[in-house]
Amino acid sequence: MAQLTRVSGSVGLITLQNPPVNALSAAVRQGIVDTVKKAVSDPLVKCVVICGQNGVFCGGADIREFGAPMTGPPLVPMIHAIEATNKPVVAAIEGAALGGGLELALGCHYRIIHSKARVGLPEVTLGLLPAAGGSQRLPRLIGVPAALELITTGRHVSAAEALKLGIVDQVTDDNTVDTTVKFALSVVGRSLESRRISTFPCPPVSDLDAVFDVAMQRVRQSARGAIAPVTCVQAVRAAATLPYTQGMKREQELMATLFTSGQARALQYCFFAQRAVSRWSMPSGARWDTSKPRPISKAAVIGLGTMGRGIAVALAQAGLSVVAVETQEKQLMDAKQAVSGMLERGAKRRGVAPALGLVSYSHNIQAVAEADLVIEAVFEDMDLKKKVFQQLSAVCKPGTLLCTNTSSLDVDHLASQTPSPELVVGMHFFAPAHVMKLLEVVYGPRSSPQAVATAMQLGKKMGKVSVAVGNCRGFVGNRMLKPYMEQAFFLLEEGATPELVDQALEEFGFAMGVFRMSDLSGLDVGWRVRKADGLVDPDATSGRSARIRQGRRYSPLGDLLCEQGRFGQKAGRGWYQYDKPGSRVAKPDPWLHNFLEQYRARHGLGVRHIDHQEVLERCLYALINEGFRILEDGIAAGPEDIDAIYVFGYGWPRYRGGPMFYAGMVGLANVLERLEHFHQVHPDVPYLQPCSLLRRLVASGSPPIQKWREVIRKVHSQL
Numbered sequence: 126m127a128q129l130t131r132v133s134g135s136v137g138l139i140t141l142q143n144p145p146v147n148a149l150s151a152a153v154r155q156g157i158v159d160t161v162k163k164a165v166s167d168p169l170v171k172c173v174v175i176c177g178q179n180g181v182f183c184g185g186a187d188i189r190e191f192g193a194p195m196t197g198p199p200l201v202p203m204i205h206a207i208e209a210t211n212k213p214v215v216a217a218i219e220g221a222a223l224g225g226g227l228e229l230a231l232g233c234h235y236r237i238i239h240s241k242a243r244v245g246l247p248e249v250t251l252g253l254l255p256a257a258g259g260s261q262r263l264p265r266l267i268g269v270p271a272a273l274e275l276i277t278t279g280r281h282v283s284a285a286e287a288l289k290l291g292i293v294d295q296v297t298d299d300n301t302v303d304t305t306v307k308f309a310l311s312v313v314g315r316s317l318e319s320r321r322i323s324t325f326p327c328p329p330v331s332d333l334d335a336v337f338d339v340a341m342q343r344v345r346q347s348a349r350g351a352i353a354p355v356t357c358v359q360a361v362r363a364a365a366t367l368p369y370t371q372g373m374k375r376e377q378e379l380m381a382t383l384f385t386s387g388q389a390r391a392l393q394y395c396f397f398a399q400r401a402v403s404r405w406s407m408p409s410g411a412r413w414d415t416s417k418p419r420p421i422s423k424a425a426v427i428g429l430g431t432m433g434r435g436i437a438v439a440l441a442q443a444g445l446s447v448v449a450v451e452t453q454e455k456q457l458m459d460a461k462q463a464v465s466g467m468l469e470r471g472a473k474r475r476g477v478a479p480a481l482g483l484v485s486y487s488h489n490i491q492a493v494a495e496a497d498l499v500i501e502a503v504f505e506d507m508d509l510k511k512k513v514f515q516q517l518s519a520v521c522k523p524g525t526l527l528c529t530n531t532s533s534l535d536v537d538h539l540a541s542q543t544p545s546p547e548l549v550v551g552m553h554f555f556a557p558a559h560v561m562k563l564l565e566v567v568y569g570p571r572s573s574p575q576a577v578a579t580a581m582q583l584g585k586k587m588g589k590v591s592v593a594v595g596n597c598r599g600f601v602g603n604r605m606l607k608p609y610m611e612q613a614f615f616l617l618e619e620g621a622t623p624e625l626v627d628q629a630l631e632e633f634g635f636a637m638g639v640f641r642m643s644d645l646s647g648l649d650v651g652w653r654v655r656k657a658d659g660l661v662d663p664d665a666t667s668g669r670s671a672r673i674r675q676g677r678r679y680s681p682l683g684d685l686l687c688e689q690g691r692f693g694q695k696a697g698r699g700w701y702q703y704d705k706p707g708s709r710v711a712k713p714d715p716w717l718h719n720f721l722e723q724y725r726a727r728h729g730l731g732v733r734h735i736d737h738q739e740v741l742e743r744c745l746y747a748l749i750n751e752g753f754r755i756l757e758d759g760i761a762a763g764p765e766d767i768d769a770i771y772v773f774g775y776g777w778p779r780y781r782g783g784p785m786f787y788a789g790m791v792g793l794a795n796v797l798e799r800l801e802h803f804h805q806v807h808p809d810v811p812y813l814q815p816c817s818l819l820r821r822l823v824a825s826g827s828p829p830i831q832k833w834r835e836v837i838r839k840v841h842s843q844l
């Protein structure tokens with residue numbers, strides 16, 4: 126797992142060998158300990174170079190080992206032994222040196238990096254801190270402010286920036302190992318006293334307390350309940366205030382508080398879930414590894430409203446040539462200006478040239494004739510979308526993939542408007558489409574595996590976390606949102622306020638509570654959908670019938686607000702009030718409180734005390750229950766798909782791992798018991814009736830989430 130060879134006569138070359146990223150597994154650590162010892166004791170070896178196999182230096186500690194008891198030599202003494210050698214040890218960094226990988230490099234006496242490689246201490250994103258000396262060495266090397274920023278954000282740093290910060294000694298465009306071998310030979314015989322970072326004093330900072338106070342405030346604000354960023358600040362403070370040995374002791378103590386925490390487990394689960402969703406499968410048995418995507422070089426977007434503009438930007442930023450079509454001339458001109466602006470701002474941020482030339486604009490749908498793939502993003506109206514699909518079928522060259530950006534309409538129904546339904550899939554983007562990471566790729570019963578593979582690959586090219594899901598009302602994300610929002614409305618009827626519900630959800634870690642979110646996205650969106658579903662009945666203003674629709678409990682509160690023109694932020698009032706239309710600062714609204722009181726009185730609803738726990742259980746367990754139904758129905762292939770959708774598209778706090786992971790953490794039996802209780806109290810709310818898959822999992826002893834697929838497979842095989 127680490128190989129020692131002698132090159133250029135007197136250089137001991139140690140190559141880490143653990144594909145794909147040379148993670149520091151027990152075997153690799155053992156290999157490093159053994160090979161370093163051998164190289165140091167070999168009189169023919171004058172200096173040592175450490176590199177990684179296959180163009181990657183090292184992706185850090187092996188995260189997969191964290192769940193099991195530690196075996197093999199620990200990292201800290203291993204790195205100390207390297208630093209303490211009296212022969213120069215130089216790290217040859219290709220690809221990436223991250224986490225423990227960079228900590229290993231910081232234990233070396235010099236670091237040479239390829240210009241395309243990157244370094245970083247991303248432990249915080251896994252709920253940890255750099256506990257192989259990283260929190261103590263990096264501040265000593267580059268100063269407290271820069272180290273604080275890197276360690277608390279986990280940001281990856283380019284080779285150029287690493288050189289500027291002083292993390293590396295040299296950047297090369299040539300063969301990194303050859304360059305490093307030459308460099309190592311050139312420093313043989315030089316004193317190593319000034320190269321051991323652990324012996325450096327931390328560069329002094331004027332007003333250290335103020336620096337740490339500001340950093341603590343910043344992480345507390347942005348972390349919204351995540352403990353690792355706060356602990357990282359404490360670890361760097363130890364570097365700045367304690368001698369190295371004591372600082373290391375503090376680093377270990379702080380790591381011990383994080384290592385077995387639920388947040389670390391959740392974040393590490395998210396790391397693997399994000400990667401697992403790319404290995405998609407369909408109920409037909411089609412899979413990611415047996416379905417070949419088609420090459421896409423020219424794409425088209427139909428409809429240049431907010432979503433269409435964002436999609437055009439995302440496509441162009443991914444390097445595709447884009448035809449942007451909008452039939453209304455004024456809208457087309459506005460869109461052209463907006464898309465160019467977004468491309469220019471994005472390019473400035475990324476330090477590249479804007480891809481303005483990649484987008485062409487037309488008001489004629491004929492312009493898409495040569496596109497390999499078209500994404501329809503017109504208004505959410507089935508008749509309009511059907512018309513667009515019929516036109517596209519007539520215009521596009523044979524084999525063009527037709528995608529719809531619908532957020533809930535039936536993809537299969539749209540596919541039936543074309544002679545080639547196998548070429549139709551949903552590509553459900555989230556606003557703003559060029560920013561949000563999530564993409565739901567929706568396959569209908571007739572979508573071909575190749576169409577799914579192509580949309581998934583395109584999503585990846587656009588930098589999205591793409592999740593393949595089946596076709597049903599609302600797909601995965603919006604389908605689960607419905608019971609969640611429904612419970613929030615019911616809680617208002619029973620005595621809660623929007624502020625109370627939102628506070629509970631925001632303290633849980635959501636960026637925004639359900640009512641603030643509804644004000645942001647606009648209350649009229651849901652109103653239109655409910656109207657189309659025949660749920661809105663303006664005559665049913667009082668009596669029990671006003672709160673029962675289609676045989677189940679219904680809250681008309683959202684409809685009543687819409688009737689008053691309270692559409693949310695854009696109207697300056699919704700569940701909250703705002704200083705002016707478009708303002709973002711939500712303030713509690715006495716009008717709304719009064720309205721709720723009158724509403725409850727009119728319907729004879731008693732007011733009771735509702736606490737945060739009830740808000741969380743009612744809203745989140747209803748959502749989770751629907752997640753189990755989605756798994757049971759085969760709409761999502763596994764819990765990781767649902768969790769990735771919620772973490773990357775719906776603001777679910779990443780340190781809670783996603784709704785399905787959270788259910789496992791709370792205990793499936795507890796979730797079941799609370800749902801049973803709530804369903805008993807509210808028998809007219811079908812969403813609270815525990816799903817049979819949840820019962821089944823509890824009956825099978827609540828297996829860990831990694832084993833749910835086995836139970837799901839059994840359920841499907843019995844259907």
Ligand SMILES: CC(C)(COP(=O)(O)OP(=O)(O)OC[C@H]1O[C@@H](n2cnc3c(N)ncnc32)[C@H](O)[C@@H]1OP(=O)(O)O)[C@@H](O)C(=O)NCCC(=O)NCCSC(=O)C[C@@H](O)CCCCCCCCCCCCC(=O)O
Nearest residue numbers: 148184185186187188223224225247255256257381384400
């Ligand atoms: C490296 C990457 C940038 C590569 O990206 P790329 O896009 O090319 O590839 P993928 O991301 O798709 O990855 C490919 C493949 O590899 C898997 N993988 C990647 N990194 C790791 C890893 N570090 N470990 C295991 N597996 C990894 C990945 O999952 C993919 O496989 P899959 O099957 O899932 O498709 C990119 O991969 C990347 O960013 N990787 C992560 C980098 C990172 O975050 N590194 C930090 C790791 S944590 C760390 O290093 C910790 C150290 O600081 C210190 C550890 C000290 C431990 C001491 C413990 C003391 C505990 C004391 C407590 C005692 C408690 C008590 O009991 O009392």
